[in-house]
Amino acid sequence: MSEKQLSAVEAELYDRQIRLWGIESQERLRAANVLLIGIRGLGSEIAKNILLSGINSLTILDDGIVTEEEQIKNFLLSRDSLRKKIAEEVLIKAQALNPLVKISSDTDSPLSKDLKFFENFTIIVATGIKTDLLLKIDKICRSKNVKLICGDVFGTFGYSLADFQEHDYFEDQVQLAGKKRFHDGAEKTTVKVQGVISYPDLNKVLILPNTKQNAASIKKSRRRNELFFLMLALIEFRNKHGRNPSISHKAADIKSLQSIRDDVFNLYQVDGSNCHLTDEIFNIIFGEVAPVCAVLGGVIAQEVIKAVSHKEVPINNIFLFDPITYDGKEESVGL
Template sequence: MGETELSVAEAELYDRQIRLWGIESQSRLRAANVLLIGIRGLGSEIAKNILLSGINSLTILDDGVVTDKELLQNFLLNRDSIGQKIAEAVLSKAQALNPLVKITTDVKPLSEKPNTYYKDFTIVVATGLTTKQLIDIDSHCREFNVQFICGDVFGMFGYSLADFQDHEYYVDQVRLPNRKRAHDGKASSTNEVTTEKIQAKLNYPSINDALLNTASSSKGKRKRGLQLYYLMKLLIQFRDKNGRNPTASSKKEDLEEMKIIREQYLQEYKIKEENFKEDVLNLVFGEITPICSIVGGIVAQEVIKAVSHKEVPIHNMFLLNPYTFSGKEEMVGA
């Protein structure tokens, strides 16, 4: 872990944040070491917000190479970045966002990482991974008491899913003064405005339970968010099989494959047709920049909450509605 004391330069730079969430929370952020897996469109938005929050260090893990497509989706890249390792290509602009944060890059494949690779991080943030990768990394994080959150963007749809394990947090509750009315009709106040720290705890299910344990869905516990939850599962399953997300260049073939998966879900999970409409599959192509910005902001916000232990985090899933662009929280896997 990094040093927790804020320097004079940090206190000045983070003055507005300190006023917002307090010196204690900022000091916890100052000590946080974050691993970000995937620095594509969504990953770049997450990185931006995390860096600006004032963490101690950020490690960017991505073994991909910059392409023309990446240039259109990632504001941390330059035209001359094509052909370079993407994790190294974003370093210059990422560091300029906050020179006080230590940024390192790792361009080795994720598959080569041992279980102990994750133990020295405060929190791991993952994008663009398969079901097996998400479950494996989360299990390693649980072993070393490291918090974990993942997320993705598919066209107009996006989600985040967190495992903060046994997470303790606090909120500041403002108490107004007690006002009493005197015999002469005038109000008198005996107390001043006070702020009380209210502590609470949330227990998170593992990513394995959230992604694979769908028993609660058949009992009607996930009614309003049913379509979006199973849309997320469908898209990750598509990635598991094809090693990529649905793309516009193969839209016809990808749509047919996703329709088959949807039909399987309707039968397997006894989902009503109106609760998982087929037309939503037309909205999940590409990594759309404004959607990356929304979901990236949500993920980074949850990272800040998790690390600082300030305010109530999402418990445990955020789903962005591709029709209305409104967000919804869901509790899955428990």
């Protein structure tokens, strides 16, 4: 895809961003066509941030209907949105964030889409979908050089997982012109440093119980952050039940999560008695907590900007938001 030159209006609107990451990166963003699957609490935060960055187009794919709960937590919805198509109802406020971006809605189910549909984008951001569909999308993305990042929020826990394939990037580094130290008055120059990161296929990362995938490579790796196993348990819960854990089924859902967690531990040969991933953590994984959506939405949008602009080093390949300490952790899995 050829990059689009910025108009005078765009150059003025994105002036601060151009000063931050340069005209070349902004032009790459201006040429980017983004597909966002899921426009719920997390999706609305992602949409906000990537719209403000100045992409070319955003397609919102979501077949959901606005509920009272969704109306409360999604700032892109209005008071009269109840029981209407959520992908259509967010358009007015989303467009107001940046009138220069082309925004469209698609109210089909992601499952109903022919896989060729996913070929037509620069990058896909996926939330709230099952693993089998995600892996199919990842396969088509790899064949067509489309970048992919997914993520979800469960209560106060959140994660993102990226497959940017063979991703080349550059970053600006300040270096001394001579051998003097900074405080000795040496001249400083900024140089462009290039690098490449190789991302694994998602089917080498999302290895879950009751599948034919081989987890040996991950089991042999260094000790994993325990939140990685929480992520897998929650993803497998959605695969099994077709929904996220619900507070209205709290007791039954916690029991199911405990069983799934134990299956994950068995698969990865984790000693549960030495793990901090205890039953208590399942009390705080219900719903989408708005501040966590804001944090994770900012992280995912920033990774989208890095992936499209090729500026700065992206996360390789998992980001985990700690539900207890509210710290962000990075993990590299499947490499």
